[in-house]
Amino acid sequence: MDFLQAPPRGLVFDLGDVLFTWSANTTTSIPAQKLRAILSTPIWYSYERGEISRDVCYELSAQQFSLPAPEIAEAFAQARESLQPDHAIVSFLRELKKDPSIHVYAMSNIGKEDFEEIATKTDWEIFDRVFTSATVGMRKPELRFYCHVLDHINLAGNQVVFIDDKEENVSGAQAVGIRGFVFGKPTTHMLHEMLNSPAGKGWRYLFQNVKQCSSITDGGIVFVDNFAKLLVADILKDRYVRNFQAPERNAG
């Protein structure tokens, strides 16, 4: 009774290892572990922020890891080939798309060229908007990236649920007040509970209809009722302006 948590108005998903699975095992001479290590260097981060091109990134990585650049390029080409969308989540999101009161976003650390390639593999329709590190010039877990996203989707942190496979990225989200969760097996079930439990469905009805909040007499007369509006706010301990505002829907 003391704690009434509304379902999120916005879901923000990581792409790699959440919406997509992929394999670092390639037919090249580069072992999976090393491939992942290449992804975790300042060079790669610079590529993700859009500061250098992919070719330059491969060149610099080749120097750092003493590998031939074409071998690195081939390994990552194979890794991209292995990308598979997680069908359970995609169909969950597609279902959610029918509800105009809840919006879905992607927020990804991904270089420009990589994003352009995977763009052909994805049903981007499920997202109201995609935020990539390369476009905004920031990457998770930089707090300013989360703030940038919140500003653009016009929601407060506690109205947003963020899902990412990396603990550090989730911590970053939590640091700006977002409800962050590390992706795992229970994730879909948890989101389903938040949104489709009886209380969750009730909230979603209110998200869409509370603006009118008209009362009706037993004679069928409909009228605007301040008492009822105030009572709803009192019961749910929420200010209308904050929790019942419609988020902006922006394309791409």
Added chain:
Amino acid sequence: MAYDKALSDKPVLIPEGIFPDDLDTTALALKVLQPSPTEVTSSILDMMAEYVREDGGFQTYFDRSKDRVDPIVSANILACFYYYNRGHELGRTLDYVRLTLLNRSYIQGTRYYSSPDCCLGFIGRLLRSSSDDHLQATLGSLLESRVRERLGLEGSALDLAMRIITCAQLGVQCERDRRALLDLQCDDGSWEGGWLYQYGRSGVKIGNRAVTTAMAIAALSS
């Protein structure tokens, strides 16, 4: 005529001091909107306090020519005073609410609130407005025994939701009522309105789907 709760869509409470003509809505607005500076709240509470009668009951309207008193309206006003730590000023009103519970004078509804479950629900809300020891000691166990009498009775979604909320805050199990409430949820996620309040003289009943849905959410989250 008691149409004051329906003051079109204007702000109910603005710094210039415009407020609805009934104390029930004013008390609710004060608690929800929390106007600043606090002097605004104090002066409105002071003004409301002028409408309490000898027996502790409150006039429902800012109009002394209309003697309309309702124990649930009085409980709602008292809740606002307790919320702002001024409940102790209204000892007689607390007693008035206690007698209402003691005598079950809500059992056929009151002048403005026709459902006994809603009446008990608003008294429960009064108890939630403050942790004040005297308030809790005066109404807590009495309300608990009264809400127990309602367990398993038929009712609208609003009745069930308000009953469950009251039970939950007092630690009373009410699984059957919870299941009944779940069964009443509509496909769109809402719950059918049910009668929230009524106009005194005409007896016209008022329902609101959003209120019932909000109550049901609170009930199921409790």
